Amino acid sequence: MSKALPKRSENYSEWYNEIVKRADLAENSAVRGCMVIKPYGYAIWEKMQRALDDMFKATGHQNAYFPLFVPKSFLEKEEEHAEGFAKECAVVTHYRLKANPDGKGLVVDPNAKLEEELIIRPTSETVIWNAYKGWIQSWRDLPLLINQWANVVRWEMRTRIFLRTAEFLWQEGHTAHATEEEAIDETHQMLGVYAEFAESWMAMPVIQGVKTPGERFAGAEDTFCIEALMQDGKALQAGTSHFLGQNFARSFDVQFVNKENQLEYAWATSWGVSTRLMGALIMAHSDDNGLVLPPKLAPIQVVIVPIYKSPEDLAKISEKMAPMIGELKAKGISVKYDDSDHQRSGWKFAEYELRGVPVRLGVGMRDIENGTVEVARRDTLSKESRGVNFESPEEFVVGIKLLLDEIQENIFNRAMNFREQNTFLIDTWDDFKTQIEKGGFLMAHWDGTSETEAKIKEETKATIRCIPLLSAEMAGKCVYSGKDSAKRVVFARAY
RNA sequence: CGGGGCGUAGCACAGCCUGGUAGUGCGCUCGGUUUGGGACCGAGAGGCCGCAAGUUCGAAUCUUGCCGCCCCGACCA
Incomplete structure (x- = not known):
């Protein structure tokens, strides 16, 4: 294993791939386009899940589980939905293998052909709405607020670990x-939940907006999204929330009796975030030394590295540190005391930096004598010596807790500054073409037609990421066609 | 699906042009010296060279076919 990571500035995608591998987050699997999420990477995902799940519960949702297989006839029912996903579906056609009569191995048993093919879910609207038909009769059954944590499969032509894999993990409300x-209201509420999660937990600023008809989810009336800017100047859609109207209720005949005793189709939403967030997290904060994790999502928030020359020294340090480790845990801080003997301290420093551990404490015999601990923070790579009372380390631990909060805030601010410095008001087509090559969010006027949107994409590879919700209307002229425009939209090249 | 690259030890690679039965670094095991930013010395273990066929006295090396993975594009969260 070579020591240095590729530099972001020289080869961004290689840097990304190397971080994923070297920080032990995930690896490519034997199956094309699929990934193995390793324990350290999965621990981050679990922390994301926990935080999101708590937010879903707090807004009144319940978890349930629906099948992996979707009968083909279900997928066909909502026409736009069917068209949107048809090109990337994995299809189960048989249910049995048998010994190869011509030699070794197994072959598909032609006698075990399914009468109706099963689609491996690319998303679950159809199976879920088929079930909802039986659950909903009266206005008293509504609202029905369900979420599921699941895997889905979309047979992508080109994959990138975490950002776009053939199989991925997600939640779908x-x-x-x-x-x-x-x-x-629900659609907006959940968009807000995602934005809150991205900003407070991932420390990643996002723009909330609505998609243009061209970028809309297949089968939705409106698609809302949160968009983040990565360090290479490309945009990443980090979450979506859809207002589905009555489309799925009509397709699956889900009607209820309202208070006026009239039959009515139910109104639907769906919303999701996926393991793609792992990719977003990496690309939002990490540097040429490796991963940088926000403390709130770091599996290990504080690592303690004892520095010693003899087993006696180590025993002494371990004894001195025991109260502090207990106090850190008592304060809800996840801490790892790395007294493993097969790596030296220098190696450990580099390793935990690569893995993005927010705070590292170094303690040697000198510290024990002086009553100090070396405190190193991952976000700034700075170190300082802090005084500590080893017997009653409460005050020191309070300081560490504050430091973790400060790091969380600092990396958010850093990402926010980056986004501000890479967001441009663009008013001419020449400026647009020049700036899009350099990356960033381009705030420009658009005439609202899909023709213009398509031409801009064709000529510059830039897409309209969203029409921002939180910006004021300000009339202007379309950057491409010169026609009237009510407000600026966000253009970028995207993942 | 197009373009490019690569399959040799756990990992990263060399060897291939010019066929003669496999090597380097990291990691691993054991012993010793070390230990405040990726230690050093010594001794070891580990490979039907992606698969299959062909040429040849002899194939990691030459030929043909297949399989797989990665990167760049078109499609997408």
């Missing part, structure tokens, strides 16, 4: 409501 207004 599927809700049913009695009124359009309530469903729209």
